[in-house]
Amino acid sequence: MTCDDGETALELIPRQRRAVAPGVVHVPGWLGLPAQRMLVEATRGWARQGPGARRATLPGGARMSVETVCLGWHWIPYRYSRTRDDQDGSPVQPFPAWLAAIGADAVADAYDDPAAGAAYHPDVALVNSYRGDARLGMHQDREEHASDPVVSLSLGAACVFRIGSPHHRRGPWHDIELCSGDLLVFGREHRLAYHGVPKLLPARDVPPIGTEAGERLNLTLRVSGLHDGNPR
Numbered sequence: 001m002t003c004d005d006g007e008t009a010l011e012l013i014p015r016q017r018r019a020v021a022p023g024v025v026h027v028p029g030w031l032g033l034p035a036q037r038m039l040v041e042a043t044r045g046w047a048r049q050g051p052g053a054r055r056a057t058l059p060g061g062a063r064m065s066v067e068t069v070c071l072g073w074h075w076i077p078y079r080y081s082r083t084r085d086d087q088d089g090s091p092v093q094p095f096p097a098w099l100a101a102i103g104a105d106a107v108a109d110a111y112d113d114p115a116a117g118a119a120y121h122p123d124v125a126l127v128n129s130y131r132g133d134a135r136l137g138m139h140q141d142r143e144e145h146a147s148d149p150v151v152s153l154s155l156g157a158a159c160v161f162r163i164g165s166p167h168h169r170r171g172p173w174h175d176i177e178l179c180s181g182d183l184l185v186f187g188r189e190h191r192l193a194y195h196g197v198p199k200l201l202p203a204r205d206v207p208p209i210g211t212e213a214g215e216r217l218n219l220t221l222r223v224s225g226l227h228d229g230n231p232r
Ligand SMILES: O=C(O)CCC(=O)C(=O)O
Pocket: 126, 128, 136, 141, 152, 161, 195, 196, 197, 218, 220
């Protein structure tokens, strides 16, 4: 399978939804090129401000190969905090309202359910950047206290995204190629599904959106279910 260049489809034709598993929907090329460029530009800004990007240290001492910028709540394996309290204590950057609006549109489109979109109010984003051999091991997104779906937006280099069931880390899995502009939503029965990024596919064509050669960015939008003064 190759990546769509994002400009060949007529905008009037809705992007094709691919149901991967119950609650897991892949919409290839959901973001047009201007939106992709805008998100890359925004990501550069977030990385320059505040605590910036960092590779998290896992409880066993290993460092993640992916660099992460957090918005709204700072994610530290495996909890959320308003401050970067694993490092210099600096406050997390705010979660922008325009990004919440993209998240609501994403849920409405992926599930073909405007009400589900209107009810979706993400307040945390993890912006991951992958370069070289960076990858993400199989894990569950389970630090959130709410059961709302996770919205994933991919930019730049393609990758293999692996998603299984909520019960078994070792499979069986679905392997999906995520390309620049792709939307993936996982929620409902698969909100706690194990997932990861076993490899990048740097040989695939990438549209000119401002990413570097071989660089992949991924934004996940989530609903933390947390309130000020009540972090875990
Ligand atoms: O990069 C991706 O596609 C997935 C990211 C992810 O699973 C996470 O940030 O928890």
